[in-house]
Amino acid sequence: MDTDLQNAEPSLGHLKPLKGIKVEVAGQPESSGCGTTGGDGKASCGTSDGPDDMSPEVWEKVKNHPCYSEEAHHHYARMHVAVAPACNIQCNYCNRKYDCSNESRPGVVSQKLTPDQAVKKVVAVASEIPQMTVLGIAGPGDALANPKKTFDTFRMLQEQAPDIKLCLSTNGLALPEYVDEIAKYNVDHVTITINHIDPDVGEKIYPWIFYDHKRIHGREASEILSQRQMQGLEMLTDRGILTKINSVLIPGVNDEHLYEVNRAVKERGAFLHNIMPLISEAEHGTVFGLTGQRGPSAQELKEVQDACMGGANLMRHCRQCRADAVGLLGEDRSDEFTLDQIEQMDVVYDLEKRRAYQEKVESERQAQHDAKQVALTESSDTADADMKVLVAVATTGGGKVNEHFGHATEFQIYELTPSSTTFVGHRRVDLYCEGGFGDDEQLPSIVDAINDCHAVLVSKIGACPRDELTAAGIEPVDQYAHEFIEKAAITWFADYRARVANGDATYTPRGDASIRQGAFTSAA
């Protein structure tokens, strides 16, 4: 990735070369916002007051939160601090040796931090990464099963870095007890993992909870959990705190049920619903992993998400990140900020510099939005209303096609129609190119991960993967290197439709694709 970044056009979205980017404040346009209400691509261009379908207060909360705004996730980073090791329930997709998989995939064990260490780390990261706008506590257990550590961290951070948004993730069991405290510390974003509203479904996911000083099993456990989750959600909504609901899609267990969950949380004021795939492998040592419960395919996930449209707004850009993740969603720079490294750093928390940098980011974001609108207008002449395709995009961030095929560890997936472009997800892949050489053995799994796409947009691609993709019916496209993603995708699609219309290409629907289940052993 480093090599590619050195070769790439400078972009605000690249967090790594940050020190080399000059922040120019004078002459900057006013900070302006343009956003989505979630992951449905319901983009509504806005002024600095925000989009039409959102109050200015809500816009202020979401505009630079990478999880609450799909558009923001190209530009802004988040970090987690692993201060919450304990948990008060058991999920069948969790192995306590690893991070909470409700809000972080079961990956490498996090470095546990005390609140003091956590705050020090956040301030150090914020001084290095001015686009880091959100601090989340998401495990490795449950944030509210560790209330003292969680709220001590928030309190101290609020004093030292007041511009950083505070975010919390919980299974919801203890939530009603802590809503007042959440409000007191200005935690504006709370995620609750809700996998069921029917205890018969919940019973298959949760073997027990620890509640009211005792361990409770079976149906009663999932009944209490659901009741507490709904109560907590209503209390947060009453206080104007934005909520996101995470649901783990478990085929055969709650796949058909998640539509009801979506409607139930919408009724109670949830801002976003994030339906994410179960990650389940025997090597994870979870109940589901050991009993062979599989995760969904890409198409199964998309079908459930699509079926839920019209209810609570959907988030589709979640990366199931670790409880100590640092950086843009989809990248993890936590190994640059270990406690030892922080001790060596010269930390200067410069609020003005952070603000100036973020204004620059906003102007880049506005340019991305404007480019998309122009491209959509220009391509409407060749409209063929029925055609719909997916394209995969290799990007390092900043909303641009700026990653070499061989350096991509994930592809972002966009759905295109003649009148719209919508972010619909991402696919993790193993690196094709390491140490300057392509590993052809990786190619089949990469093709498999984007097999439902008609094209893959990259900044560069070698001859071998180009041939392999073409043979699989996926068009490799590198002529839009360093252009904004949506503009590039729309322009490619207009050209593709023109080729189909004049007989130079044949449109055929594509098949399914796989969601990588090997996340356990690979870096994020």
Ligand code: CLF
């Ligand atoms: Fe972290 Fe979660 Fe806050 Fe985001 S993550 S606590 S809301 S700052 Fe985001 Fe990561 Fe998905 Fe979570 S991509 S796992 S949704």
Ligand code: SF4
């Ligand atoms: Fe594991 Fe999180 Fe479930 Fe607790 S809430 S059992 S840490 S997945």
